[in-house]
Amino acid sequence: MTILPDRAELLRHDVRVWLAANMPTNWRAAMTGCSQERFVAAQRDWFSKMVAAGYATPHWPAGWPGGGQGLAEQSIIYEEIARADAPRLILYFVSLYHAASTLLEWATKEQATQHLSGILRGEIWCQGFSEPGAGSDLAAVRTRGERRGDVYVVTGQKIWSTMAQYADKCLLLVRTSSEGAKQAGLTFLIMDMKGPNVTVRPIRQITGDEEFAEIFMDGVVIPVENRLGEEGGGWGVAQSTLASERGLTLMELGRRMRGGLWRIASEMVQTGCTEDPLILRELGRLRTQIDALVALSDGFLKRRIAGEERAGDASVVKLYYARVLRAYTSLGLRISGLAGQYREDFTSGGSQETGNWAVDFMNSYAWSIAGGSDEIQRNIIAERLLDMPREPKAWRLAGGAG
Amino acid sequence: MSIEQTELCEAARKLLADIATMHPDEAWRRLTAAGWPALTAPEPLGGLAQNLTACCWLYMEMGRVLSPALLPASLLAIATLTACAASPVRDAWIERIAGGERLAVSLRDPSQDFAQGHRLRAVIGADCAGHALVVIAGEPLVAVVPLDRDVLCVARPTWDTTRTLFDLDISNAHFDTATVIARGAAAEAALDAFSIHLHVAIAADCVGAAGKILDETVTHLKNRRQFDRPLAMFQALKHRCADLKTAVVAAEALLLHYVADIDARPCAEGVLLAKGAKSIASSAFRAIAEDAMQLHGGMAMAVEHPCHLYLKRALLNEQLASLGDECDIAVARGFISSLAA
Structure with missing residues (x-):
């Protein structure tokens, strides 16, 4: 995975020069307290530039713009993006990672060409997995997909879908059968979000943002050719989506976190606690933990590229990221003191560490809850990596009431 | 794991098992015959010219x-002396140590004591x-002094019985051309090399030992039945083990990442990398050794069970090199x- 130093330095130089010339100036100020429409417009603009330069998709295979990069090259690109403090492509997060990884693993050639090209043209994707009754227990999905000839007719409700209100397409997990194991009755579909009978309602969050939404489907017609994998094989397809979220995305986020650590130091200078040994200890610990996170996610990607990924590897990376992110935002909040409690507008597209510590801290729960909560990751690590037994499935209330 | 690493670790594991019950002198002869003390010495001085990463693999196996x-003492001395300017005295010592002569070496960071x-x-x-490596931070100075009547040596029995520690009073030792290898600015790089190797050695020991005692603990939970089921089925215990596994996997990934960095471009920042790795690794080992005690239940308090040996080594490791904090x-x-900057 090593590349010649001069080639590496050349790539670093290219990325750096390109970012300096193309990055929107003063985007943080413009994106703080702005309307969501302005945010979306800015994201679309930045996305098309990044795609054209090949820096949005270095993790895609060769043949796609900027694709086929090894670990070392990807590492350089993400380091430079973090260093330049470029806006994070949060609106396209699901398109670039979840959708792309799932399509690359499961789509037919025609499906892959159509949808990956669509993503590069700016199609926004969202994920329709969780439901009010299916959170951690994802296999309990109840949204019905009824097969009628060449189409599925879908009725049900999805929740916690990031940016669904702007989405063009949805990665949708539906129940096509109630026979046998819960997992065996699931099917994976691609839904057109702009078609009839789809209603989206944004969810007002604790930060004031509306990043998540509910999706209501009332007899949505989805052609069979929009299915990924076999009917009843949706659980396996969904694992690809989840694994990409748990492992792959952290290659960038780890470097973002490292690139943003100066914000804590700068907060320390402002509040005059640069000599406080307790704070220094936590800062030093955090600095090292972020490097550990980067080492973990690099190791994960290396194994993935070599085809040696083990079930549970991605969970270690995601659990570690969620814990370090909590520690990070928590330290920022602690240093900011009372001033950190005064309500201030948040910055959209500023990744997980914007320096608005209360907002960053609240948002850190997205990472310990979404994409399989920390508790689910611990189950996976225990059962898959440590080979500890599952709990028995049969369960009743005491006294036989259940 | 690379093929190279797998092979070295397998060979190390076998050799360590072979020497486990031997008299220390005999065990050391076997390690010397296998080339362990010569691992990092330059080839012209009889060494195998391996890097810090290779040392790490051995230290992890030793920790397990x-x-x-006494391998850390030899490799620490060679790392320190190699970073001093070449001289007949220095070269002679590197050759002697690579050839199996043992040296007394402190496992504390020179700035500590x-x-x-x-x-x-x-x-x-x-x-x-017969001699001790002396690394002094303030002056700074690197010397190899004879353990004669000018040096007072006191054994300090520790709770960790897997190591034997001593205090050396060197106030009457002679620091002259016969003993001093480097002094002043010329000794700075050697001090860094000592500190880097020391923190890495303890970190690797922690990672190896933590991984092993966690494996043992998980095996125990799978075998031990209470309430008509294996303890490993209880989610409360599974989650604890998952956290401990995450901690040791992260500590290992970080250590090998940092050490590869240090091998690629040795620099003063290497000291901070080594310290970071030590802090993460020794706190992971301590957390795992503590929970291993709890999760083994009453038998962990019995001296026959090896659990306490890991706890005691974890507690001592926290004090070696520098404290995590x-x-x-x-x-x-x-x-x-x-x-x-």
Whole structure:
């Protein structure tokens, strides 16, 4: 995975020069307290530039713009993006990672060409997995997909879908059968979000943002050719989506976190606690933990590229990221003191560490809850990596009431 | 794991098992025959010219079996001397150590103890070596002094019985052309090399030992049945084990990542990397050793069970090199000053 130093330095130089010339100036100020429409417009603009330069998709295979990069090259690109403090492509997060990884693993050639090209043209994707009754227990999905000839007719409700209100397409997990194991009755579909009978309602969050939404489907017609994998094989397809979220995305986020650590130091200078040994200890610990996170996610990607990924590897990376992110935002909040409690507008597209510590801290729960909560990751690590037994499935209330 | 690493670790594991019950002198002869003390010495001086990463693999294997072998003393001395300017005295010592001559070496960071009088603490090898490596931070100075009547040596029995520690009072030792290898600015790089190797050695020991005792604990939970089921089925215990597994996997990934960095471009920042790795690894080992005690239940309190050996080594490892808290603070200060630059 090593590349010649001069080639590496050349790539670093290219990325750096390109970012300096193309990055929107003063985007943080413009994106703080702005309307969501302005945010979306800015994201679309930045996305098309990044795609054209090949820096949005270095993790895609060769043949796609900027694709086929090894670990070392990807590492350089993400380091430079973090260093330049470029806006994070949060609106396209699901398109670039979840959708792309799932399509690359499961789509037919025609499906892959159509949808990956669509993503590069700016199609926004969202994920329709969780439901009010299916959170951690994802296999309990109840949204019905009824097969009628060449189409599925879908009725049900999805929740916690990031940016669904702007989405063009949805990665949708539906129940096509109630026979046998819960997992065996699931099917994976691609839904057109702009078609009839789809209603989206944004969810007002604790930060004031509306990043998540509910999706209501009332007899949505989805052609069979929009299915990924076999009917009843949706659980396996969904694992690809989840694994990409748990492992792959952290290659960038780890470097973002490292690139943003100066914000804590700068907060320390402002509040005059640069000599406080307790704070220094936590800062030093955090600095090292972020490097550990980067080492973990690099190791994960290396194994993935070599085809040696083990079930549970991605969970270690995601659990570690969620814990370090909590520690990070928590330290920022602690240093900011009372001033950190005064309500201030948040910055959209500023990744997980914007320096608005209360907002960053609240948002850190997205990472310990979404994409399989920390508790689910611990189950996976225990059962898959440590080979500890599952709990028995049969369960009743005491006294036989259940 | 690379093929190279797998092969070296397998060979190391086998050799460590072979020597486990041998007399220390005989065990050391076997390690010397296998080339362990010569691992990092330059080839012209009889060494195998391997890097810090290779040392790490051996230290991790030694940690797994709580090995008492004095390898860290030899490799620490060679790392330190190799960073000093070449001289006949230096070269002769590197050759002697690579060839299996043992040296007494302190496992504490030089900045830790020396200010409190001319005493080296946590020294290993003083019972079988004829000389001691002396690394002094303040002056700075690197010397190899004879363990004669001018050096007072006191054994300090520790709770961790897998190691034997000594205090050396060197206030009457002679620091002259015969003993001093480097002094002043010329000794700075050697001090860094010592500190890097020491923190990495302890970190690797922690990672190896933590991985092993966690494996043992998970196996115990799978075998032990209570309430008509294996303890490993209880989610409360599974989640604890998952956290411990995450901690040890992260500590190992970080250590190997940092060490590869240090091997690729040795620099003063290497000290901070090594300290960071030590802090993360020794706190992971301690957390795992503590929980291993709890999760083994009453039998962990019985001296026949090896659990306590890991706990005691974890507690001692926290004190060796530098304390985790001090490492963390050093990393933070380094980070803040890097921003100013």
